[in-house]
Amino acid sequence: MTGPETRTVAGSRVVETAHSAEVSGARLHYWTAGAADRPGIALTHGAGADHRMFDPQIPALVEAGFRTLRWDVRYHGASASGTGRFRTVYAADDLAALLDAARMVRPLVLLGQSMGGNISQEYLRRRPDEVAALVVIGSTSSTLPITRRERRGLALSRALMRLVPYRRLTRSMALASAEDAGAREYLRETFAANGRRAFLTTWDGMTRAIDPSPGYRVEKPELLICGEHDGTGNIRSAMERWSERDPHSEFHVIPGAGHVANLDRPDEVNRLTVAFLKA
Template identity: 40%
Template sequence: MVNLPETLSLDGCALRYADTGGDGVPLVFSHGAGADHVMFDAQREYLPARGYRVVVWDMRGHGLSRPASAGFTAERAVSDLRALIEHLALDRPVLVGQSLGGNLSQAIVRRYPDLAQALIVIGAAWNTAPLSWKEHLLVKMATPSLAMIPAKNLPRLMAEASAVSETARADARRAFSQLPKKEFLQVWRATVEFLTPDPGFRTPVPLCLIRGEHDRTGNIASAMPRWAQAEGVEEVVIPGAGHIANQDAPQTVNEAIEMFLRRVPASRRAPR
């Protein structure tokens, strides 16, 4: 586990984060529901060595960011991430989010289009996608379905659904085991809050979409290709990876991220 030496106290929670510092282009990594900053260990090692500044954090109630007396909501998550960016005085960082972190990062870019310079989404639903009746039903039933799973089985089942490699599954089990079932369901409900169909919306900054070849969570496998087509970008599909592609195939994802960053306007690129 990467040490998170810094603390930002916000609304009943001590948010923990780590910042590699430096003058390179800043990237802020936001993890998935039930996970924590550890899921980005490989990215935190790879990117600073190439001149980028990397910030990782634990969302409230996750990992080391406790207590979380105010509870987790979509609105509070947006407020927390914006406050962290402002606290660190980051100049238009690249937002990188996996699953819930991708939904959160989309929401930030949609609400505050001048706050970030680019968006990288790994295995997350398309927030503003038009939803079919079947997709509406799946969204509606997601939380009740999870609520029926016994608490003792939830970390294992979520890990198996999220990752392909045993290394990634083991870390997912560790992370999911830290969050009580009641709090996890609260986080899941907040994730659903980010899904607000707006078919005409287009991301106002450069966008990178990354999906594991074997990601079977939600409608990501079918919706992300449509999202890429709507935005006029090329979807990056990671061979052999599941929902947590950055842990199943870290080197391939690292290279995809770096390749995208090099296409961001040259005046904002990090030095080598």
């Protein structure tokens, strides 16, 4: 009888263990690194990507004393066997099930990029006592009010995404999301591998994640990160408003980075993240 599969994270000596769990009709895959008794941090990737988008972050976080869990969200990567509608609230429940399966110490830190930031926010709203802090990269607030024009734009994007040939869509989205050539190639690869149906299902759910909640405040420490060249929607202005709303929030713009700042400028994102978590 063999034990769980292990591997070293690219470019490091950190050993990561692969796991999977049956959750609400789908087998979801996740990876852990670091000692079981260390404080935890769960990393959730953006739409169309997979757990590998955090390859540059795992060694830095483990070496800083954390136990990490990263996963492929339903409809993505090794968890591609998704069924039914996609909603961030369902994904937050999926994450909770994986954290239970991994016996992650709580409260823990949630780190999310783009869609992963929305999933992390949903988890925090539903389970505030389980969250110690929030780190968000290139994502809008799920709870800030949006204009009628912004709401129409989200609805329009759902229709337009279905009209554009998928190969052209993957190329244009990779180009718009990353400044680094390697990051662009990674995104093109994952967008293509996940496929059109999975992407459109995810996009539909992600654009419905906004739930304006006047008076809501996050009372946890928050690190909000945006790439200098992030031109995807209104993310930079939305993150600025977000940081002004919440009392324990800090906002940083990463020079030379795009939407996937953690891939474009990993050293700077790692430095900010570790310093924030150690403060």
